[in-house]
Amino acid sequence: MDRKIIVAGGGAAGMCAAIYAARNGASVTIIEKNSQLGKKLSMTGNGRCNISNLNMNEKMYNPAAEKRMKQWLSVYGVLDVISFFKSLGIVIKSEDGYLYPISGQAQTVVSAFENEIKRLGISVIYGEQLKAVDVIQESENKRYRVLTNNNTYEADRVIIATGSLSGPKTTMSTGDGYYICKKLGLTIKDTYPALVGFKAAAGEIMPDGGVRSLAEISFFLGNEVVAKEYGELQITKDGISGIPVMQASSKVVRLLNEKKPVTVSINFFPDYDEDDYISLEKEMLRLRDDRSLSDFLTGFHNGYITDMIIRKMKMGRSMKMKNISESMVLSILDSYRYYKIKLDSDYGYLQSQVTSGGVSLGDVRDDLTTNNHDGIFVVGELLDVDGRCGGYNLQWAFTSGSIAGTVASL
Ligand SMILES: Cc1cc2nc3c(=O)[nH]c(=O)nc-3n(C[C@H](O)[C@H](O)[C@H](O)COP(=O)(O)OP(=O)(O)OC[C@H]3O[C@@H](n4cnc5c(N)ncnc54)[C@H](O)[C@@H]3O)c2cc1C
Numbered sequence: 001m002d003r004k005i006i007v008a009g010g011g012a013a014g015m016c017a018a019i020y021a022a023r024n025g026a027s028v029t030i031i032e033k034n035s036q037l038g039k040k041l042s043m044t045g046n047g048r049c050n051i052s053n054l055n056m057n058e059k060m061y062n063p064a065a066e067k068r069m070k071q072w073l074s075v076y077g078v079l080d081v082i083s084f085f086k087s088l089g090i091v092i093k094s095e096d097g098y099l100y101p102i103s104g105q106a107q108t109v110v111s112a113f114e115n116e117i118k119r120l121g122i123s124v125i126y127g128e129q130l131k132a133v134d135v136i137q138e139s140e141n142k143r144y145r146v147l148t149n150n151n152t153y154e155a156d157r158v159i160i161a162t163g164s165l166s167g168p169k170t171t172m173s174t175g176d177g178y179y180i181c182k183k184l185g186l187t188i189k190d191t192y193p194a195l196v197g198f199k200a201a202a203g204e205i206m207p208d209g210g211v212r213s214l215a216e217i218s219f220f221l222g223n224e225v226v227a228k229e230y231g232e233l234q235i236t237k238d239g240i241s242g243i244p245v246m247q248a249s250s251k252v253v254r255l256l257n258e259k260k261p262v263t264v265s266i267n268f269f270p271d272y273d274e275d276d277y278i279s280l281e282k283e284m285l286r287l288r289d290d291r292s293l294s295d296f297l298t299g300f301h302n303g304y305i306t307d308m309i310i311r312k313m314k315m316g317r318s319m320k321m322k323n324i325s326e327s328m329v330l331s332i333l334d335s336y337r338y339y340k341i342k343l344d345s346d347y348g349y350l351q352s353q354v355t356s357g358g359v360s361l362g363d364v365r366d367d368l369t370t371n372n373h374d375g376i377f378v379v380g381e382l383l384d385v386d387g388r389c390g391g392y393n394l395q396w397a398f399t400s401g402s403i404a405g406t407v408a409s410l
Contacts, residue, residue: 002027005408006146006155008130009177010037012397013380014161015113016084020405021159022120029155030122031148033129033172037117038110040163040171044394049106052081052398053391054097060392062250064189065385068361069396075366076399084398088112099391130176132183133158133376142375157375157408161401164355164381165191173349177382178358185372187360189384192257193352194250195393197234197241198264201342205312207304210236216270217244219252220263227251230270235305240264240341241351246389250356253346266339268301281333288321288329296321301336309335354393356386368404377404 003026010032056078058069091102128148136143146153162177215233229244294317379400
């Protein structure tokens with residue numbers, strides 16, 4: 001008899017689990033509360049879908065998950081994702097190790113998943129929301145009752161893949177899985193937005209327009225550097241975001257939640273070492289004449305950054321350079337390397353890419369079944385696993401989905 005498996009949630013992890021289970025001969029149904037599969041997947045990687053990364057190891061994940069990730073990645077790692085995608089007919093390319101579909105379109109990934117789901121005869125129920133999972137029979141062959149807002153179903157195995165709290169509203173990321181798993185007796189670790197930007201504190205001087213600039217950013221708690229990252233910073237009237245900010249975010253979000261004062265120091269000349277910058281300053285000093293401060297700095301860096309620095313230093317834009325002391329000029333130029341902004345809070349779940357926290361890894365076995373139920377699996381972001389930016393979160397969705405789908409079908 002075919003094993004009957006219900007997968008709740010048709011995102012990256014759920015679709016992957018369903019495909020692996022159906023390829024092994026199981027009879028699979030996906031219950032998806034949205035009107036389409038893979039809504040979030042279609043938005044990933046700025047619409048390009050960064051599916052994984054050749055630079056893959058457990059250190060790319062939250063400290064609580066590292067040890068388990070080492071084991072899980074050894075079972076299903078980046079090469080397995082590549083062959084899985086090949087089996088779906090998706091051609092992959094690497095950009096410095098970051099893996100994308102060659103189409104450059106996340107939607108083609110979703111469509112290829114959907115084609116395979118159709119080909120395998122997996123049923124998909126749209127617009128129904130999983131509410132609870134109950135055990136029907138306390139015998140050796142346990143069966144499970146799956147309750148949605150509309151119906152009740154029975155299954156031999158249930159895979160809960162309902163995702164997290166992160167992402168725009170259309171992704172339906174409302175964290176349903178947390179209370180469903182809590183009812184099943186699982187521990188839920190406190191959740192926080194991760195891979196997210198930050199609002200600047202009131203009164204901070206910010207640029208008048210949006211700027212993207214390569215930068216090195218250091219997050220300070222008092223004098224202690226709590227995180228340091230390099231990459232393309234996005235800075236707006238309101239706050240900071242971009243990959244280097246997101247990479248540091250899981251640590252910083254927690255500190256801000258604890259009402260700790262975090263300041264970021266931005267170096268807009270990250271590729272200049274101390275000596276290079278000193279010679280640049282010397283060259284600039286030689287240009288001091290009767291030109292105005294704003295003319296003097298026109299070509300120095302992005303106009304919005306310069307304007308922000310002039311305002312922060314409370315200088316007049318039309319001041320003649322010859323009337324500004326050498327030490328003042330040096331402190332203006334130094335501000336491009338040490339621009340400080342006090343942070344207020346994170347931008348919240350709606351603007352975050354992942355959620356840190358979730359179902360405790362202490363409550364799941366290596367095969368992703370829960371400690372108290374052999375037939376219930378928890379996968380994807382619902383678990384307390386969050387990775388850095390760069391394909392690590394989708395890798396986890398595929399790793400956990402493939403393991404659970406395979407084991408559930410055995
Ligand atoms: C804007 C954005 C860009 C991202 N870019 C990348 C990237 O390039 N690379 C990367 O590695 N990661 C990226 N991520 C993170 C990645 O998308 C997620 O980690 C991954 O999608 C998680 O997969 P999941 O299947 O666990 O959850 P999801 O993909 O969120 O899927 C969960 C599914 O469950 C459904 N659902 C929820 N509740 C219920 C319920 N009660 N009943 C039935 N169905 C339910 C949802 O509708 C959804 O379809 C990005 C995230 C965002 C928001």
